[in-house]
Amino acid sequence: MDELELLKKHWQKDGAQYPHVSANAIYKMILKRSSSIVKWVLIISLLEFGLWTGLALFFKGSKSTQNFDKLDSDFLLIPLSVLGYVILAYFFYLFYRNYRRISVTDNAKILMENILRTRRTVKNYVLFNLLFMVASFAAVLYIEFDQDQALIRRAQVAAANGEVFMFYGKIILMVAGVIAVFAGVLLFFYWLIYGLLLRKLNRNYKELKKLEMLS
Secondary structure (H helix, E strand, O other), X not given: OOHHHHHHHHHHHOOOOOHHHHHHHHHHHHHXXXXXXXXXXXXXXXXXXXXXXXXXXXXXXXXXXXXXXXXXXXXXXXXXXXXXXHHHHHHHHHHHHHHHHHHOOOOHHHHHHHHHHHHHHHHHHHHHHHHHHHHHHHHHHHHHHHHOHHHHHHHHHHXXXXXXXXXXXXXXXXXXHHHHHHHHHHHHHHHHHHHHHHHHHHHHHHHHHHHHHHO
């Protein structure tokens, strides 16, 4: 049983004798725990960014990457990358701001609002990463069909044989399958890491709500 649970039992048992001191002690424990959770949200998001950047650099020298680098992709990928970095930087700022807000909160109602704000920020962050992944796949696919001569010839042969719909259908299914796998892995990772932190924050929110009702 952690310190917060002990304080809660003491408050419920002796609430009539020590209502303000015990309730305040419980609030401070919830505040400390919430601040720690939001700090870990910020740290993990930065570590995640470092992980994806490291993987991108690791696969930079692969044969498929080298072949793609020969294509004229800067006109699309550079603006997309810049936009992605700007939005990610904004989310990191929001995580830091949420951490600072929660750390200095001295009111249970405001702390509850900050917890809800943090949960929304994390959910929007996860949604952005999923959408950005889909947009990146779409951009790469567009460049391949626009400039990859081998792929263009295959499309022309399929069209000449009356199999153009089957050709594009197979590619769409294959890409959709790859996106589904990547999205599944990403969602599992987010559910495992961020989901655990959000569930802890939600428990803190419920405890604060009880304190508000009993105060």
